[in-house]
Amino acid sequence: MRPGRARVPEITASGQTWLVPAGSNLLDSLNGVGLRVPYSCRSGRCHACLVRCVRGDVLDAQPDALADSLREQGWRLACQCRVVDDLDVQLFDPSRDGLPAQVQALDWPSPTVLRLRLLPERPLRYAAGQHLVLWNDQGIARPYSLASLPGEESWLEFHLDCRQPGAFSDRARQLHPGDSLRLGELRGGALHYDPDWQERPLWLLAAGTGLAPLWGVLREALRQHHQGPIRLIHLAHDAGEHYLAEALRELAAQHANLQVELLVATEPAAALADLRLVSRQTIALLCGSPASVEAFARRLYLLGVPRNQVLADIFLPHA
Known part of the structure; x- marks a missing residue:
């Protein structure tokens, strides 16, 4: 040289x-x-x-x-x-470094959303709002948010968006109870529930399967007896894609401080045009595609919600 x-x-x-x-x-x-x-x-x-x-x-x-x-x-x-x-x-190497997990159940709560429940080989400590990397038998890895409620459900639940073809989701369609996957690193995202928010208005704004982590956060807030009003908005392409509609309505019937809104729109901004703010103390958690999260965040900004009170997790398309 x-x-x-x-x-x-x-x-x-x-x-x-x-x-x-x-x-x-x-x-x-x-x-x-x-x-x-x-x-x-x-x-x-x-x-x-x-x-x-x-x-x-x-x-x-x-x-x-x-x-x-x-x-x-x-x-x-x-x-x-x-x-x-x-x-x-x-x-x-998922066979060496990953945690084995067995498929406990699969079902389709909507025509394009696959609900997958896994039983890990050993209990996994996690918090509502976190996500895990899943590895399949072909060595394909994808991150998915946890929709299950830690401490109360023995399984780990994931909601897979299968509207478009994908290497992982296409293989997941072929899974059966008893099949094995591997779990990679547990990752903490921006979404979580803080007990210090007990008295404050809490808004949960989700698009598509962005509802998955907020389903866990919502139930965590209710489990901790959140006192302030909770507003959950789920934005979907059509009415059939409100895949947790029944479960959300049941929770709203049981909790007077929970308001659920199911919106259908191809343009997120239009669906949010009538959104009004009650308190500047509102905490907002957002999750979905980049376009939907941007539309949520823009509307909250115009309403006057301070930026440090807006937490977001974006579901990026596979590169």
Whole structure:
């Protein structure tokens, strides 16, 4: 190597060793040689591209995206890392690193939503609003929000949007009770219930299967005897896609402080035009596609809800 010339980093993974330009994206470098590291968002949100650096380190754009315990073990999100040194990388192996889970039940609460319930090999501690990476038998990984209520339901519940073809959802259609999946990292998103909100108005605004985590958050709030008014709005493409309509109406009948609104609209902004604010103390939790969350957030901004009282989780389409 000539004096002063930048050193070219070397990556070793799955029995292969190759050189990459300094500053190369780690996910692209691994997939570029055919290692098929899964990913969904490329923004550090989904955690499907988890890999372990067993020798060397990387330039990490989001060092706080993983728990300290995982980082100390060398785990990194490949999509957020730049290669600046020689690396020995261990890919996430669901058969070794994942938690086994068995399919307990599947059903279709609407023509396009698959409700999947899994029983993990050992109990999993989680909070309403969190999500998990699911791995199928083909090595395809996708993040899904938990819809189950921790501490009260032995299963883990997920709502899969099957309106469009997808590598994971297409395979999920073929699952049967007793089949096995693997669970990856448990991830805490922005959505949660804080007991300090007890007396404040709580708005839960969901589009499509963005209802899944808010279904868990809603029941957590009710379990903790939330005193303020709760307003849940579910936006769907058509009336048949209000897949939890009956369960939501039953909860509203049991809790005088819960108001449920089921809206149908192809344009979210139009459906929200009549939304009015009662109190600037309102806490709002939003979940759905980027367009729907943006429409929710814009309407709340115009109504005067402070931005620090608006928490959102966006379901990004598979990259």
